[in-house]
Amino acid sequence: MHTMSPALSAYLETNQSRFLDELFQLLRIPSISTLPEYRADVERAARFVADSLGAAGLEHVAVIPTGGHPLVYADWLHAPGRPTVLCYGHYDVQPPDPLDQWVTPPFEPTLRDGNIYARGASDDKGQMFMHIKAVEALRAVSGGRLPVNVKFLIEGEEESGGAALAGYVAEQAAALRADVALVSDTELYAEGLPTLCLGLRGLVYAEIEARGPAHDLHSGVYGGAAPNAVYGLVELLAQAKDAGGRILIPGIYDDVAEPSADELASWRRLPFDEQAFRQQEVGATQLTGEADRMVLERVWSRPTFEVHGIAGGFTGAGSKTVIPAAALAKVSLRLVPDQDPARVVRALEQWVAASAPAGIQASVRVLSMSPAVVVDPGHAAIHVAAQACAEVFGQPTVFIRSGGSIPVVGDFARHLGIPTVMMGFGLPDDALHAPNEKFRLGNYYTGIRTVAHFLQRYGAAH
């Protein structure tokens, strides 16, 4: 078993509290990319990341303006003959609401029970920052050199479906040329179990608006004869799935590829406690979805239709007897191989047009779309990454998929022709996108260590 150099180990240990202080500074910036009122904070987070890259010894550090939020770029390219790793992460975060459910405020990072509680702790500030600290440590103990060439590309629109990054990757394909990408925006399958993610679901995110009467009507005077926009939207959305969770939008399953028998078999071997998953992670009386599929299939390799939010009519305190004129739902479909996002959008639009109830005008506005991706486990970088993880953790690496979406992984495959090592250190109960998001403190340090070890291993393999 390959062991880490004592100098590197010592450096990582000596600098733990500074590494944490710096991450806390970043977590304090409310860089909520989807809410326009946080634009200045998003910019501040970009500059913080750029400064951190500069302090770690990276070169060509740049905060690159886009039509949306800025990208941060940096590189170090002085390892001729060695491969180039493109490190990706994002410095933006999801909105923190519902605020009243946070034990400590989302943008005041707090250590509790060995966890860092903050919006973005795990997704993705904490994990993105591990890459920077790993590179800093490697340079510090090697006279300013690195075992591989690295390029950093950190974005600020991952949580808002921004289009800037995809365009940048397409246009700057030559400048971004690399052998592999490294993304830490996934999770360990379980605490202590080294994990590489080999697949991500894609996403079509859209708003569906329903309009009924020209303006809100008195429900006494018109109730019984006038269409109700909220109820019309309810009737429409209810037709999207059957009681068993199967999507009823015509054509949705046409291009769905099943995982290979080998992959399915490997998922069946993973430890999975459905009752603990239901009670401790989901916290519901029952799980839902396609009963003939195991839970890991449902969340990793099956498309979904979800309503993320709905609003319409009067929802203040007390009672108002109105027939609402308009209602809006935010919905998404998670996509799996080999679904084509554009084709799914067409299916959604056709279904909405065909299914709106009498008297209701329904329309679709697509906010973002990205395809699913899968990574070939036979690729050399995946192989080295699996070994590096196993060595740091002292356990064989397991291969999973994630039900989430990281659109850039598809962009890297499409425009740069490279696979992505998805090496994440979050945990399943990190409450991503939810109140009380956390990142295990120990996993922050183990992540820095594992990333550094992977870069050494990957450089040495050439």
Place this chain on the structure above:
Amino acid sequence: MHTMSPALSAYLETNQSRFLDELFQLLRIPSISTLPEYRADVERAARFVADSLGAAGLEHVAVIPTGGHPLVYADWLHAPGRPTVLCYGHYDVQPPDPLDQWVTPPFEPTLRDGNIYARGASDDKGQMFMHIKAVEALRAVSGGRLPVNVKFLIEGEEESGGAALAGYVAEQAAALRADVALVSDTELYAEGLPTLCLGLRGLVYAEIEARGPAHDLHSGVYGGAAPNAVYGLVELLAQAKDAGGRILIPGIYDDVAEPSADELASWRRLPFDEQAFRQQEVGATQLTGEADRMVLERVWSRPTFEVHGIAGGFTGAGSKTVIPAAALAKVSLRLVPDQDPARVVRALEQWVAASAPAGIQASVRVLSMSPAVVVDPGHAAIHVAAQACAEVFGQPTVFIRSGGSIPVVGDFARHLGIPTVMMGFGLPDDALHAPNEKFRLGNYYTGIRTVAHFLQRYGAAH
């Protein structure tokens, strides 16, 4: 044909602009009873009404505190041997949202095209105020005397389903003793057509809450296996009605009484232009509801299930991929004779308990309930009122029902044993409960005139 005294006519004409100024003062007070932050304004409106009653020469003027918003009482009881009329109205109003759809601000009353635009112009400040001005005018031209005894009872919780008034009527039945009640909170069937309302629908208003996971979840990580509270609520609500508008909640139609053949026949004789109703009043591409019933039946004599508002999950700008933990809908059932509100509540609760989708905990919170009422057209006061209306308008009076609810009419019947003359001067397009609520200026004056004439006629008939 009975004609009004020249002195009364002259007084009403001479004081028109003052009557309007005073109403504008009342309309400027945002007495929104359902929103706690307007409590002081509601109180201010109560005092304004009390002062107006005092200025009109009424006695025993009192602003009566309740557990909710105050009641205003006043009387004049110096016409021995003459009947007593209990005048009811409400000084509270519905919330004005959506604010951005008002042409002029809801609490800055504005004259435009012969209409008074303001929240409460028609429902019910303008109509309630007509009673006060009619009494003022009658006293002014009769040496301080009135043709009947009058009691005024004006409430501040009609729009918020408050319980204060019902309790007060029950407890103070002896003090409120009267021969008939007079309520102007309904409308003319059409401009120029004198109209008495003989029936009102009742109401059960409730919130339905759905809970799924313990907290909001990441829709990538859990989508496909975790219950979604918004979608669960959507699935539940969609089961409430079929595509034809028939309510599917078991037992709802058990006690529904059909209107008499005579009443139905009189409705069929009313001028009704379904296309104008759809295009100009409702403003939708299609009407909905029970296709085998004419529109007037659907809105006057059939129960309804409506969703007034719905909220859950993320509805800010942009995209957030969350599986929401909770969602809420505000719903109501309009009731018709002989439905029992308590029985309807039980049916609603049982249906919600039985129909919640897998993994969803659904609960019902009832905010208010009141039964439907019908008035006997053979009652003497109704007869006199119909004559008085016909004389002022120069047209035969038509008899309608209203699909709305005025719970106090049922309380008067139950606790005082008296019928209610529902003599309203609003118009079908007054946009009650909606943006740009209005009251036709001419109908404000005609209303004062008609109420005064009715009181004279009713006193003279004894």
